Amino acid sequence: MPRPASVTIGVSLKMYFGHHETLNWCRRIADIADRHPAVTGGLAEVFVLPSFPTLVPAAGLLAGTGVRVGAQDLCAHDAGAYTGEVSGAQLKEIGCGYAEVGHAERRRLFHEDEAVVAAKTAAALRNGLTPVLCVGEPERTDAAQAAARCVAEVESALADAERAGTLGPLVVAYEPQWAIGAPEPASPEHIRAVCAALAAWLAGRGPLAGSRVVYGGSAGPGLLTRLGPEVGGLFLGRFAHDPAAFEQILDEAMALHGTPVAGGV
């Protein structure tokens, strides 16, 4: 499989930072993205998912850097009496490009089942947002079993959008649940095998052309260059909190294309 022309690097800040801390982090990321050849040269497509209150100022701070913002969640409905919710339409209006759906924490802590994940995926797509659809096996298992579960999760998550005729490209974030918040990611062999199965499944479906499969779950510096072309990038959590680590991952994105950054990898 040839390596794609670019990798996707996403970061979810979850609810780790405060408001001002998030904006300071965005300023640092904007500085890095402004000058880093992986971003300016189009080798890395970067998105960040801060919490809702920071989306508007974060979009302002990152404007013109090539880094897109997105939300960590969205409502399945577009408008109406849904107290506390934020719609895909609102997210689009304020400049979001992405909406995360189906993260293991939302499934486990907020009881979001397959029906909710499908409804939210459809809401993202009909509002012109790229879903960052998280899938992953709960316990350690072999790659074939993990891949079968993940493909089934993607298929189920896309069912509503398929019925509505609004399928479109998405980012599938393969996140084995047991590797989230862990000290180490899954092994490169496991990641490659599961991502290859997901990429093969996506490749056979026309409306999904342009979709990416990325890996998340304790991903950080040193992982990207150990993965193959089946893996379209990384979905980062804790190990992007330090902007220097984020920059190192961009260096690694350059190295993947045989273009080491001076002083970098």
Ligand SMILES: O=C[C@H](O)COP(=O)(O)O
């Ligand atoms: O959303 C990101 C993933 O859940 C990974 O988080 P983590 O790298 O902190 O384990």
